[in-house]
Amino acid sequence: MNPDTARIHEEIVRRNPAEPEFHQAVAEVLSSLEPVLARRTDLRELRLLERLCEPERQVMFRVGWTDDHGIPQLNRGYRVGFSSALGPYKGGLRFHPSVTLGTVKFLAFEQIFKNALTGLGLGAGKGGADFDPAGRSDGEVMRFCQAFMTELYRHIGPHTDVPAGDIGVGARELGYLFGQYKRITNRFDAGTLTGKALAIGGSHVRTEATGYGVVYFLDAMLAARGDNLEGKTAVVSGCGNVALYAMAKLHDSGATVFACSDSTGTLHDPAGVRLDVLHELKATQRKVDAYPHLVPGARFVPGIAPWDIPCDIAVPAATQNELDEPAAITLTKNGLRALAEGANMPCTPAAIDVFRDAGIAFAPGKAANAGGVATSALEMQQNSTRDRWGFPTVDQRLAAIMRDIHDTCLATADQYGRPGDYEAGANIAGFLTVADAMITLGVA
Ligand SMILES: NC(=O)C1=CN([C@@H]2O[C@H](COP(=O)(O)OP(=O)(O)OC[C@H]3O[C@@H](n4cnc5c(N)ncnc54)[C@H](O)[C@@H]3O)[C@@H](O)[C@H]2O)C=CC1
Ligand SMILES: O=C(O)CCC(=O)C(=O)O
Numbered sequence: 001m002n003p004d005t006a007r008i009h010e011e012i013v014r015r016n017p018a019e020p021e022f023h024q025a026v027a028e029v030l031s032s033l034e035p036v037l038a039r040r041t042d043l044r045e046l047r048l049l050e051r052l053c054e055p056e057r058q059v060m061f062r063v064g065w066t067d068d069h070g071i072p073q074l075n076r077g078y079r080v081g082f083s084s085a086l087g088p089y090k091g092g093l094r095f096h097p098s099v100t101l102g103t104v105k106f107l108a109f110e111q112i113f114k115n116a117l118t119g120l121g122l123g124a125g126k127g128g129a130d131f132d133p134a135g136r137s138d139g140e141v142m143r144f145c146q147a148f149m150t151e152l153y154r155h156i157g158p159h160t161d162v163p164a165g166d167i168g169v170g171a172r173e174l175g176y177l178f179g180q181y182k183r184i185t186n187r188f189d190a191g192t193l194t195g196k197a198l199a200i201g202g203s204h205v206r207t208e209a210t211g212y213g214v215v216y217f218l219d220a221m222l223a224a225r226g227d228n229l230e231g232k233t234a235v236v237s238g239c240g241n242v243a244l245y246a247m248a249k250l251h252d253s254g255a256t257v258f259a260c261s262d263s264t265g266t267l268h269d270p271a272g273v274r275l276d277v278l279h280e281l282k283a284t285q286r287k288v289d290a291y292p293h294l295v296p297g298a299r300f301v302p303g304i305a306p307w308d309i310p311c312d313i314a315v316p317a318a319t320q321n322e323l324d325e326p327a328a329i330t331l332t333k334n335g336l337r338a339l340a341e342g343a344n345m346p347c348t349p350a351a352i353d354v355f356r357d358a359g360i361a362f363a364p365g366k367a368a369n370a371g372g373v374a375t376s377a378l379e380m381q382q383n384s385t386r387d388r389w390g391f392p393t394v395d396q397r398l399a400a401i402m403r404d405i406h407d408t409c410l411a412t413a414d415q416y417g418r419p420g421d422y423e424a425g426a427n428i429a430g431f432l433t434v435a436d437a438m439i440t441l442g443v444a
Pocket of ligand 2: 090092093165369370372376
């Protein structure tokens with residue numbers, strides 16, 4: 001970082017203590033914006049970066065609920081509205097015991113640039129709670145969601161803030177959340193939440209969108225290098241929403257996925273991971289470690305990530321900072337050609353440096369995983385016109401949006417003297433869109 005951006009970063013660290021993930025996300029963006037700031041002195045005069053790095057609003061609230069044994073439970077809920085320069089706050093809710101204000105802030109900050117890249121008029125927000133859904137009954141999850149929405153409802157709405165899912169929050173949780181929202185407000189405002197089940201105003205392809213979108217982006221990135229996915233070997237981390245549908249689309253594109261993981265370890269299937277078995281395990285609430293009982297030749301190794309397994313393509317799709325410098329060095333030595341971040345900020349800054357130095361095609365999450373939020377915007381469009389588009393229509397729009405994001409990142413990186421650097425391209429293109437909107441709206 002140059003002295004000017006380093007000063008801004010120091011001030012952000014001082015004002016937001018004990019939020020290392022937020023500091024990391026801001027540092028990454030600030031360093032890539034230096035070529036822009038050198039050209040656009042007006043942005044410095046308006047203190048635009050400082051304004052952009054300060055959330056417009058942050059809500060923290062108590063969530064009290066009762067478990068199946070009648071024991072009162074207590075959690076903390078969050079919703080951060082980071083920027084509404086382009087539209088209503090938009091971004092998911094994460095239910096995981098690790099969630100803190102700093103986690104939610106880093107995710108909402110990343111969402112600013114991602115949502116701008118979609119070109120679909122979306123502001124940026126994120127939320128969640130330190131609730132652990134693991135081992136909880138359906139009734140407990142429902143009561144937790146109802147208690148969470150009993151406070152959240154007053155802060156959201158189709159023109160204000162539109163939450164969706166993230167880790168630990170899928171169509172089931174969104175259904176319970178929307179049910180409580182509808183009960184309290186007396187309004188069937190379907191556009192208040194996205195990622196809903198089809199029966200209550202969800203969109204085709206939203207479930208698959210993030211994972212599919214990652215692979216559409218990978219495809220475009222490889223095509224820009226005269227390459228494609230056919231016959232490639234791949235390794236994916238995670239085994240949730242993003243990972244499962246990234247694996248499915250990799251498979252449809254002619255690649256073979258040899259490994260995936262969950263928070264307890266890595267599954268390696270030398271014959272190629274079988275998605276039907278993974279879906280069966282998920283449906284019966286069994287974990288990935290049961291896979292080798294169903295598929296001979298596969299093995300599950302507890303406690304390790306999948307990055308030691310040689311592959312052409314890697315897709316980290318579990319959580320932040322899951323792929324560090326030693327893992328990046330191993331992947332590179334083993335012949336990695338391209339990596340697309342399915343998760344938000346899964347690679348540490350040192351890992352990204354390794355990929356950049358080795359000339360590996362690297363797609364940052366805020367570009368590669370934007371297909372989820374883009375399809376949420378398509379869900380909002382369908383909700384506001386009370387329409388339902390078919391699966392192929394939404395899928396084609398998603399593919400076109402991902403190609404556009406790819407081309408924008410590549411062209412912007414080139415324009416600012418960083419050819420082939422998708423991270424710089426994504427940060428600069430997203431930033432300029434939001435900065436110009438902030439200036440148009442007037443300093444506030
Ligand atoms: N669901 C969506 O539409 C989008 C999700 N993302 C990001 O993708 C990532 C995965 O999200 P989802 O698939 O939706 O969640 P999910 O809850 O469906 O799956 C999460 C997966 O990651 C694993 N995991 C979670 N915490 C972990 C940890 N600390 N260490 C190792 N593994 C861990 C879990 O075992 C699970 O397999 C997150 O970073 C999320 O922010 C990004 C864009 C959109
Ligand atoms: O669909 C959405 O609104 C949010 C998706 C999300 O949370 C993300 O892009 O990280």
